[in-house]
Amino acid sequence: MEIITDEQPNATDINAAPQRLPYLPWYAGDFLSATRGWSVTARGVYRELLDVQWGMGSVPAEPKRLREMIGATASEWRMAWPLVEGKFPVGTDGLRRNPRLEIHREKARQVSVKRAEAGRRGGQSKAERHSRINGADRA
Numbered sequence: 001m002e003i004i005t006d007e008q009p010n011a012t013d014i015n016a017a018p019q020r021l022p023y024l025p026w027y028a029g030d031f032l033s034a035t036r037g038w039s040v041t042a043r044g045v046y047r048e049l050l051d052v053q054w055g056m057g058s059v060p061a062e063p064k065r066l067r068e069m070i071g072a073t074a075s076e077w078r079m080a081w082p083l084v085e086g087k088f089p090v091g092t093d094g095l096r097r098n099p100r101l102e103i104h105r106e107k108a109r110q111v112s113v114k115r116a117e118a119g120r121r122g123g124q125s126k127a128e129r130h131s132r133i134n135g136a137d138r139a
Contacts, residue, residue, distance in 0.1 A: 021105070021108045021109060021112055023108065024051070024054050024104075024108075025104045025107070025108055031043075031047075034087075035083075038083055039079065039080070041076050041079060041080055042079065042080040042083045042084060044080075045070065045072055045076065045077070045080035045081070045084050046080070046083075046084045046087060048070035048071075048072075049066060049070060049084065049087075049088060049098075050098060050101055052066075052069055052070065053088075053096075053097060053098055053101055054101065054105070057097075058091070058093075058095035058096060058097050059088060059095065059096045059097070060095065060096065061090045061094055061095060061096050063077070063081055063085075066096075067081075
């Protein structure tokens with residue numbers, strides 16, 4: 001399934017960050033299964049890059065920039081990047097994204113939209129009740 005599009009914000013523009021969602025869905029079992037046999041350093045690099053992508057919508061394609069963004073040392077990066085690179089393919093826009101994280105982002109966005117709409121409807125209902133009560137008190 002190809003979900004990498006040119007419509008994502010540019011990873012170099014912090015002002016172009018995606019919609020802020022109240023949570024990052026985290027599935028520990030899936031993460032551990034996907035990284036079984038990796039060193040703790042490689043798992044840390046992977047998690048850091050997932051977190052950066054969640055906040056920015058994508059990450060740059062250049063490995064050196066990625067390493068600098070997460071604060072990995074050169075030796076940590078040399079050990080981890082061969083394992084992690086395949087988890088962040090480069091899209092047609094020249095930016096990297098973890099496709100599975102983008103699926104989780106879309107699901108979280110849908111939940112957020114539904115909750116906001118439910119809250120809006122609830123607020124309208126409450127306002128209408130208060131309006132009727134306050135109007136009856138004045139009569």
